[in-house]
Every structure is written in structure tokens, then in C-alpha cells.
Amino acid sequence: MAVPLLDLTRQYASIQDELEAAALAVLRSGIYVHGPEVSALENELAAYIGSKHVVGMSSGTDALLASLMALGIGHGDVVVLPVYSFFATAGVVSRLGARPVFVDIEPTWCNMSLDALRQALDAEPETKAVIFVHLYGAGAGVAEVAALLAERGIPLVEDAAQAIGTHTDGAAAGTFGRCGCFSTFPSKSLGGAGDGGFVSTDDDAFAERLRRTRNHGQSEAYKHTFVGDNFRLDALQAAVLRVKLRHLDGWIESRRGHAARYREQFGHALQNGEITIPTDISDRHSYHQFVSHVAADQRDDAIAALRTKDIGCNIYYPLPFHLQPCFADLGYRAGDFPVAERASASNIALPIFPELREDEQDEVVAALSGVLGKTGSTA
Numbered sequence: 001m002a003v004p005l006l007d008l009t010r011q012y013a014s015i016q017d018e019l020e021a022a023a024l025a026v027l028r029s030g031i032y033v034h035g036p037e038v039s040a041l042e043n044e045l046a047a048y049i050g051s052k053h054v055v056g057m058s059s060g061t062d063a064l065l066a067s068l069m070a071l072g073i074g075h076g077d078v079v080v081l082p083v084y085s086f087f088a089t090a091g092v093v094s095r096l097g098a099r100p101v102f103v104d105i106e107p108t109w110c111n112m113s114l115d116a117l118r119q120a121l122d123a124e125p126e127t128k129a130v131i132f133v134h135l136y137g138a139g140a141g142v143a144e145v146a147a148l149l150a151e152r153g154i155p156l157v158e159d160a161a162q163a164i165g166t167h168t169d170g171a172a173a174g175t176f177g178r179c180g181c182f183s184t185f186p187s188k189s190l191g192g193a194g195d196g197g198f199v200s201t202d203d204d205a206f207a208e209r210l211r212r213t214r215n216h217g218q219s220e221a222y223k224h225t226f227v228g229d230n231f232r233l234d235a236l237q238a239a240v241l242r243v244k245l246r247h248l249d250g251w252i253e254s255r256r257g258h259a260a261r262y263r264e265q266f267g268h269a270l271q272n273g274e275i276t277i278p279t280d281i282s283d284r285h286s287y288h289q290f291v292s293h294v295a296a297d298q299r300d301d302a303i304a305a306l307r308t309k310d311i312g313c314n315i316y317y318p319l320p321f322h323l324q325p326c327f328a329d330l331g332y333r334a335g336d337f338p339v340a341e342r343a344s345a346s347n348i349a350l351p352i353f354p355e356l357r358e359d360e361q362d363e364v365v366a367a368l369s370g371v372l373g374k375t376g377s378t379a
Contacts, residue, residue: 105339139281
């Protein structure tokens with residue numbers, strides 16, 4: 001049985017009439033950039049997250065970039081961030097001429113290590129901002145990072161691109177720092193029909209700065225108080241996202257149900273620690289991805305076994321930032337971040353989209369069990 005890593009056509013079919021009606025209304029309105037759909041989405045997202053403001057953006061990357069611009073990050077400024085994430089987390093820092101300082105991750109959720117962060121801040125006392133990534137939809141550790149940065153007066157930017165609907169310590173991802181940056185790329189838990197994103201914040205002045213930043217720094221028509229860029233969100237994307245937001249909690253619960261079932265199934269199939277599956281968090285892990293780990297010397301065989309059976313899988317991510325060719329001039333070397341390097345060599349993302357069927361999950365578990373071993377517990 002072929003099993004896709006992600007199948008967006010199933011989601012589309014379940015809400016087709018709603019989506020097409022919303023899209024058609026925008027097309028007929030003649031208002032395609034900003035406008036009432038974008039404003040309504042921003043208000044609904046702010047209520048959903050529990051933040052005072054949401055500012056729509058053209059992508060999750062631009063949400064990060066605009067946030068750093070609004071913080072005044074520029075040439076030579078130090079921004080500390082985890083060495084393991086999607087490329088945009090580091091790319092936006094370099095794009096502004098700032099200097100990314102990488103820190104290792106903790107092994108359980110692959111989020112930023114608090115101890116490593118503390119050491120980096122001690123070594124870089126002029127740090128202008130810290131980016132915390134809620135990797136794969138787990139917010140573990142963000143509260144402790146926020147507390148540390150509050151003590152030092154350093155703004156926290158949350159990269160919550162994968163964490164819409166994640167709750168940690170009673171609060172939503174995107175509400176712990178100066179701002180939270182989200183992506184609505186189609187594959188995300190709240191995904192549009194193209195690129196999109198948004199920023200959450202409780203800071204009135206910062207929200208206004210973001211609104212101007214996304215529109216070339218305009219304070220009023222053709223009056224530019226600073227140089228911004230074009231980070232505007234399309235009305236068509238906003239309309240699609242408004243429909244999907246109404247279904248988001250149900251989809252997250254489906255993802256969580258799939259995660260629980262994987263735990264049960266892998267626990268029965270593999271009981272010698274051949275695979276480490278994602279650890280839940282005490283509040284609400286949103287499981288944007290279900291990234292498991294196997295021994296590095298078995299990873300290629302495991303992926304080959306899955307792909308031979310047409311079972312979707314992927315590697316998130318194959319290279320930590322310090323091993324990316326574009327960051328070679330920063331002076332890092334292999335071995336500098338051992339936890340991230342181990343994670344990059346051992347991870348496999350398995351299907352977890354909301355519409356995944358139980359028989360498809362069974363196929364995934366059986367295929368991995370066949371190559372990793374038939375006996376033995378999830379680590």
C-alpha cells in the first residue's frame with residue numbers, strides 16, 4: 001500500500017465547498033491585497049493564539065525577516081539561534097548582515113539547549129536578539145528561555161513556523177517573546193494555497209512598526225518614514241486560511257491521535273530501542289511533523305525500505321547550519337554541535353497528516369519493523 005508523507009487533496013475534499021466559496025468571494029470583490037479578509041484573519045488569529053496583535057505577512061520567512069528588521073537588527077549585530085532548524089531561521093539573520101551565533105540543541109525535542117544558550121550569551125554580551133524554534137510543533141523549553149532573556153533584557157523572537165496550536169505551560173506558542181513568527185505554507189498545520197505567514201505580538205508599537213515594515217515603511221500613502229519591504233499578505237490566502245482556522249483544532253487532535261497510535265504500535269513492534277519516537281509535552285504538542293530517530297548506520301536502509309514500498313518519509317534536517325557551505329566563513333567545524341549532528345544523521349519524518357488512515361499507519365510501522373528488527377521498546 002502506498003502511503004503519502006502528506007496528501008493535501010484529502011483535506012481539500014473535506015472542505016471543498018467552504019474553500020471555493022471563500023475564494024470566489026475574494027475574486028468577485030476586486031480586493032486582492034490587504035483589505036477586509038486580511039484584517040478579519042488577523043483578528044481571528046490573535047484571538048486563537050491569545051495575543052493582542054497579529055500582522056499578516058507574505059511568508060514565514062518574511063515574518064522572521066520583518067520581525068528582525070522591526071527590532072533594528074542590522075550589520076554586525078549578534079543574533080543567537082539553534083544550529084538545527086529549517087534554513088530560514090539562520091538565513092534571515094545573514095540576509096540583514098547580522099552575525100548568527102549558533103547553539104546546540106537538547107536531545108529530547110531538538111529545541112534550543114538552555115545551558116548552551118546561557119554559555120553563548122555569556123560569550124556574546126552584546127547579543128541583540130535570540131530566536132527560539134518550536135521544532136516540529138513542540139514548545140518545550142521556551143518558558144525557561146524567555147525567563148533567561150527577560151533577566152538580561154534581550155528580545156526573544158519565537159520561530160513558531162511549525163507550531164500553530166502548540167501550547168506550553170498554559171500559553172500558546174508565539175506569546176512568550178516580543179513576537180512569534182508563523183508560516184502558512186501549504187504543508188503547515190494551518191496551510192494556505194500558497195506562501196503566507198504572520199507575526200503575533202502584544203507590543204503596540206512593535207505591531208505598528210511591523211505593519212509599516214511589510215509595506216515599504218509607509219506611514220501614509222507614499223510617505224516612507226523608513227525603508228521596509230513588500231511583505232504583504234494576499235486576500236485570497238487570508239480567505240483560505242480563515243476557512244481552515246475553523247477546522248484547525250480538530251486537525252491537531254487528529255495529529256495527536258496518530259502520534260499516540262504510533263507510540264502504541266511501535267511499542268509492540270520494536271522493543272529493543274531500535275527507534276526513538278517523539279516525546280509528547282505536558283500541554284499540547286501540535287505534531288506538525290512526526291520525526292523519529294534510528295541508529296545512524298541504519299537510517300539509509302530504513303528510508304530505502306519505506307520508499308521501496310512507496311511510503312512517504314523525509315529527513316528534517318540533513319545538515320545543521322554550521323555544516324552548510326554558505327556559513328563556512330563563520331568558523332565552525334564538524335563536532336562543534338554534537339547533539340545536532342547526531343540528530344541530523346538519525347532522523348526520519350513519518351506521515352502524520354490529519355487524514356492519515358489507521359491501515360496506512362500500520363503499513364508504516366510494519367515496513368520500519370521489518371528493517372529495524374522485530375523485537376525489543378521505543379527509546
